[in-house]
Amino acid sequence: MIRTILQLCADSIAPALLFSVFSEVPIALSSATSQTRNATLGRALRFCVVGCVAIAVPVVLAELGKKYEIWHGHPGFPSGHTTFAASASAVIVTYRGKHWLLLCAPATVVMMCSLVLLRYHTPVEVLGGLVLGAVLATLITRSLMPRE
Numbered sequence: 001m002i003r004t005i006l007q008l009c010a011d012s013i014a015p016a017l018l019f020s021v022f023s024e025v026p027i028a029l030s031s032a033t034s035q036t037r038n039a040t041l042g043r044a045l046r047f048c049v050v051g052c053v054a055i056a057v058p059v060v061l062a063e064l065g066k067k068y069e070i071w072h073g074h075p076g077f078p079s080g081h082t083t084f085a086a087s088a089s090a091v092i093v094t095y096r097g098k099h100w101l102l103l104c105a106p107a108t109v110v111m112m113c114s115l116v117l118l119r120y121h122t123p124v125e126v127l128g129g130l131v132l133g134a135v136l137a138t139l140i141t142r143s144l145m146p147r148e
Contacts, residue, residue: 047095047145054140055087058133078128079121082112086133094141 062083089104112126 050141050145051091051095053144054091054137055084057140058087058136059084061136062129062132077125078132079112079115079126080129081115082108082121082126082129083133085111086130087137090134090137091141094138095145 059080062078062080066077066080085108089100089108092104093100108130112130115121115126116123
């Protein structure tokens with residue numbers, strides 16, 4: 001029973017949830033919609049582009065940097081799922097405020113724990129993805145789109 005729940009968190013729910021909740025498109029669209037009420041369309045579009053770049057860069061670097069293999073033919077460091085979740089969370093928290101940590105952090109941690117407990121990744125691999133995603137996305141977001 002517990003393994004089934006963990007499997008769903010790591011395989012089914014987490015990627016679907018991350019794609020629908022944390023992907024670049026919903027982030028960009030929701031932010032663009034809310035920003036156009038308070039600022040110019042150009043600023044909203046700029047946030048969309050910055051958000052997409054801040055999420056894509058760490059994920060691409062994570063995929064390009066994979067060398068360590070947990071099992072034959074499956075390199076796992078750093079965890080791409082964790083890098084994606086941490087990057088998306090960092091963009092949201094950096095731009096929208098620290099109160100968003102209450103939603104973003106638990107979602108990322110549940111996925112990280114599921115990946116480790118199901119032995120898809122080691123703790124070092126998910127922590128590597130967390131650091132890579134959170135740090136790079138925060139730096140990119142802050143440098144390209146400073147909060148006012």
